[in-house]
Amino acid sequence: MFARAIVIVLDSVGIGELPDAPLYEDQGSNTLGNIAAKVALNVPTLSAMGLPRLVPLTGISPPASPTAAYGRMAERSPGKDSVTGHWELMGVILERAFPTFPTGFPRELIDEFETRIGRPSIGNVVASGTAIIDDLGPLHMETGYPIVYTSADSVFQIAAHEGIVPVAQLYKWCNVAYDLAVKGLGLGRVIARPFIGLPGSFQRTANRHDYAMPPTHETLLDRLLAAGHQVAAVGKVSDLFAGRGISESHPTKSDADGVDRVQHLMITQSRGLIFANLVDFDTVYGHRNDVAGYAANLERFDARLPELLAMLREDDVLVITADHGNDPTTPSTDHSREHVPLLVFGPRVKGGVDLGTRATFADLGQSLAENFGVGPLTNGRSFLGALTGSMSGAP
Numbered sequence: 001m002f003a004r005a006i007v008i009v010l011d012s013v014g015i016g017e018l019p020d021a022p023l024y025e026d027q028g029s030n031t032l033g034n035i036a037a038k039v040a041l042n043v044p045t046l047s048a049m050g051l052p053r054l055v056p057l058t059g060i061s062p063p064a065s066p067t068a069a070y071g072r073m074a075e076r077s078p079g080k081d082s083v084t085g086h087w088e089l090m091g092v093i094l095e096r097a098f099p100t101f102p103t104g105f106p107r108e109l110i111d112e113f114e115t116r117i118g119r120p121s122i123g124n125v126v127a128s129g130t131a132i133i134d135d136l137g138p139l140h141m142e143t144g145y146p147i148v149y150t151s152a153d154s155v156f157q158i159a160a161h162e163g164i165v166p167v168a169q170l171y172k173w174c175n176v177a178y179d180l181a182v183k184g185l186g187l188g189r190v191i192a193r194p195f196i197g198l199p200g201s202f203q204r205t206a207n208r209h210d211y212a213m214p215p216t217h218e219t220l221l222d223r224l225l226a227a228g229h230q231v232a233a234v235g236k237v238s239d240l241f242a243g244r245g246i247s248e249s250h251p252t253k254s255d256a257d258g259v260d261r262v263q264h265l266m267i268t269q270s271r272g273l274i275f276a277n278l279v280d281f282d283t284v285y286g287h288r289n290d291v292a293g294y295a296a297n298l299e300r301f302d303a304r305l306p307e308l309l310a311m312l313r314e315d316d317v318l319v320i321t322a323d324h325g326n327d328p329t330t331p332s333t334d335h336s337r338e339h340v341p342l343l344v345f346g347p348r349v350k351g352g353v354d355l356g357t358r359a360t361f362a363d364l365g366q367s368l369a370e371n372f373g374v375g376p377l378t379n380g381r382s383f384l385g386a387l388t389g390s391m392s393g394a395p
Helices: 031-038 044-049 082-089 107-117 129-143 167-185 220-226 255-268 280-286 291-311 362-372 384-388
Strands: 004-010 069-073 122-126 147-150 155-161 189-196 209-212 231-234 248-250 272-278 316-321 340-345 354-358
Touching (some): 004 082, 004 255, 004 362, 044 291, 044 340, 082 362, 107 167, 129 155, 129 189, 167 189, 167 209, 220 231, 220 272, 231 255, 255 291, 272 362, 280 291, 316 362, 362 384
Parallel strands (some): 004 272, 004 316, 069 354, 155 189, 231 248, 231 272
Antiparallel strands (some): 189 209, 316 340
8 A cells, every 4th residue: 555654753752641550650641641731732733633632632622634544552562661662563562571670780780790891880770861960970070980870661871971981982881781781681772871061061962872682573674674675764763673674774863853864765765664763752851851842842843744744655654653651740750651642644544534542552563564565463453454444443
C-alpha cells in the first residue's frame, strides 16, 4: 500500500497512565493531558489529526472529522524506558524488564569500572541528570573523576565536562561500562552525558551517545534490511538498536534539526522506512519537569508538521507516536508508564478511522511488516487494512 513510511517518535509524549501504572508508582501520570491542563496548548495540526480524541486537552475540542487515522497503544513489555519502547514498536516484546538499581550500582561493579579506567568515580546514585551535574560538576572539574549515576531506567550514565575529559575519552569509558554492565549484568544501555560551562550554568551538549544492548530478537528493521529495503534512522534510533537493521544513521543536535533531517530524507530517499526520534521532549523538558518548555516544544513541532504533510507523496504514510511518558507536572523526573498516541496520515489513509486501543506497541511493527511484505512478525496485530476504511479499525 505504501512505498515509503515515515515514523516519528515524539520521545516521552504519553497520553495517560496504563492500567499497571501503580506498579511503577505512576498513577495519575498523563504527560500530554496534564500539560494541557496547565498551559494553553496551540497544536492545531495535531488536533486536526485526531489527538484530542485520544486524550482530553483543556481548551481544545476533538475534531468532528479527523484528518488522520487515530488510536492509542499500550506497552505490553515490562518497563518504561526508550529501549523497551522502541524495540516493542518494531516487534519485540520483552518477557522481563531490564534490571534497575534504585540504590546505585553494586560496589564491585564500580570498583572494576574504576580499575579499568584508571581513576575513581563520583556519584553512583539515582539522580536527575541535570541536578547531579549541578551538584557534582565542580568536584568533577577539580578532580577529573567521572560522574556516574542511574535512574528509574536500566541505564549506566557517565557525565563529564568536555573541557576536562575529551569526548573521545568519555566514549572509551562508556565502552568499559558497556562490557561490565550491559554484557555482564544485562543492563539496557550506557549513556555518555558530556556537558560544558561553568558551575551554576552547566549545559549538556549534543555529543550524547547511547550504547544499547542489541535487540534480543529479530525486529522489523532486521527484516526490512535483509529484504533490501532502505532503513534510515534519525536521532538516537540507531543507538537504541545498537546499529542493527539500519542502512544509515543521522544523529541530531535538537528536535528542530531532527525535523530538518527527516525533510532531507523525504527528498533523497524514495522508498523504505525513515525512523526518527525527537528526544528533546524527554531529555530537555520531561526530565527537568519543565512544563512550559515541554508545551512550547509541542507547539514548535506542530508548527513544522504541515511542512512534512505537504511533502508526502501519493504512496507515503506518516506515523506519529511515542515510546513512553515523562509527565513534567508530577514530582518525579523519571519516565512514566503511559499509553502512547498513534496518528497515521497519508493520501491513501482514510481520515477518521478509529484504530482503538492497541494491546501492544508491536501492532505498528506488524502493520509495517505486512505493508513491506516482510511479515508476519512474532508479535502484534496489523491494522494496515483498516487504514483505507475497508475493514474495522478496532483491534
